[in-house]
Amino acid sequence: MAVGEVxxxxxxAGGDLTVTSPELxxxxxxxxxxxxxxIERLLRISACKVTxxxxxxxxxxxxxxxxxxxxxxxxxxxxxxxxxxxxxxxLTGYDLLKKIKxxxxxxxxxxxxxxxxxxxxxxxxxxxxxxxxxLLKPVKLADVKRIKELIVRNEAxxxxxxxxxxxRKLAEDIDDTASPPPPSSSSSSSSSSDDSSVEDFPSSKRMKSELSSLL
Amino acid sequence: xxxxxxxxxxxxxxYLVSLYQQFTELRKLQDEGTPDFVAEVxxxxxxxxxxxxxxxxxxxxxxxxVDFKQVDSGVHQLKGSSSSVGARRVKNVxxxxxxxxxxxxxxxxxxxxxxxxxxxxxxxxxxxxxxNLEQRILQAGGMIPQVNIS
Numbered sequence: 145m146a147v148g149e150v151x152x153x154x155x156x157a158g159g160d161l162t163v164t165s166p167e168l169x170x171x172x173x174x175x176x177x178x179x180x181x182x183i184e185r186l187l188r189i190s191a192c193k194v195t196x197x198x199x200x201x202x203x204x205x206x207x208x209x210x211x212x213x214x215x216x217x218x219x220x221x222x223x224x225x226x227x228x229x230x231x232x233x234x235l236t237g238y239d240l241l242k243k244i245k246x247x248x249x250x251x252x253x254x255x256x257x258x259x260x261x262x263x264x265x266x267x268x269x270x271x272x273x274x275x276x277x278x279l280l281k282p283v284k285l286a287d288v289k290r291i292k293e294l295i296v297r298n299e300a301x302x303x304x305x306x307x308x309x310x311x312r313k314l315a316e317d318i319d320d321t322a323s324p325p326p327p328s329s330s331s332s333s334s335s336s337s338d339d340s341s342v343e344d345f346p347s348s349k350r351m352k353s354e355l356s357s358l359l
Numbered sequence: 360x361x362x363x364x365x366x367x368x369x370x371x372x373x374y375l376v377s378l379y380q381q382f383t384e385l386r387k388l389q390d391e392g393t394p395d396f397v398a399e400v401x402x403x404x405x406x407x408x409x410x411x412x413x414x415x416x417x418x419x420x421x422x423x424x425v426d427f428k429q430v431d432s433g434v435h436q437l438k439g440s441s442s443s444v445g446a447r448r449v450k451n452v453x454x455x456x457x458x459x460x461x462x463x464x465x466x467x468x469x470x471x472x473x474x475x476x477x478x479x480x481x482x483x484x485x486x487x488x489x490x491n492l493e494q495r496i497l498q499a500g501g502m503i504p505q506v507n508i509s
Contacts, residue, residue: 176407176436176439176443177403178439178443178444179443181403182388182400185393185396186388260438260439281443282384282442
């Protein structure tokens with residue numbers, strides 16, 4: 145019995161995968177009120193629904209991961225992407241990332257980290273922990289557009305096959321006969337490394353290629 | 360053509376050119392649906408500046424008891440938000456400011472604090488002048504010049 149037979153997206157015969165599915169709902173986490181306002185606008189322009197919170201703790205609360213409520217009651221508020229600042233008082237973006245990836249309910253949600261500091265070990269750490277991408281602040285419209293395309297493409301790919309582009313090694317193996325099991329130490333992923341369209345804003349792409357030469 | 364309006368428009372254009380470049384990225388995010396976006400963000404930024412400068416000032420107050428960690432945190436936040444809005448001069452002072460924090464140079468920090476205070480207030484004044492000019496042009500029956508910066 146195929147594990148992979150999930151809902152299929154209608155892919156037009158021409159092959160152009162323009163996704164006209166419901167808007168992405170993004171949870172944006174940043175302790176700076178200025179940055180919250182900017183990221184919210186960037187996401188809205190990119191046709192996303194946005195919820196902003198000012199701390200990692202509030203993000204967990206919103207998702208229902210803070211222990212007070214069960215996560216199951218939040219189906220209506222499905223979050224498709226989490227974008228978080230790295231340096232925040234209390235829970236850092238990295239701490240938040242870890243908590244999300246540790247949750248069986250939420251670990252599939254892509255998490256993108258933002259930081260004003262270009263610190264390679266920090267970036268490595270986040271990508272190793274399963275972050276989808278790492279953006280240098282100030283975040284530009286092109287960064288958000290690129291992330292959105294990535295997420296939308298990933299979701300489409302997930303429907304076509306069942307290979308997830310989750311970089312973190314999962315505790316349980318998914319019994320996936322559709323594609324070969326990914327190598328355990330690989331940091332790259334097949335569906336998200338199509339960088340052909342990413343010419344103009346190399347900030348995170350450069351980091352990725354630097355990293356893959358290191359790892 | 361009303362020469363008063365023409366003169367005001369020219370003044371407006373000059374101001375706009377210099378400020379435009381600063382807020383290029385932010386302006387991309389404004390449209391007819393959100394005509395006040397830049398003004399709102401910038402206003403939040405000024406409030407942020409004021410708050411952070413006050414906090415840092417208190418931390419630097421007593422020479423024998425400076426909380427450099429607190430100051431550093433304030434500088435970090437200020438650098439971040441100034442970078443986000445495009446307030447280049449404020450951000451540049453923050454770079455020197457951080458260096459003074461790192462070596463625990465209180466005098467240096469106080470100078471940078473003063474400079475940051477000056478720069479953000481200057482920016483605030485310029486923007487206020489720009490806004491006032493806009494109003495005067497409109498009241499004199501003219502149109503706000505659109506400046507095209509490539």
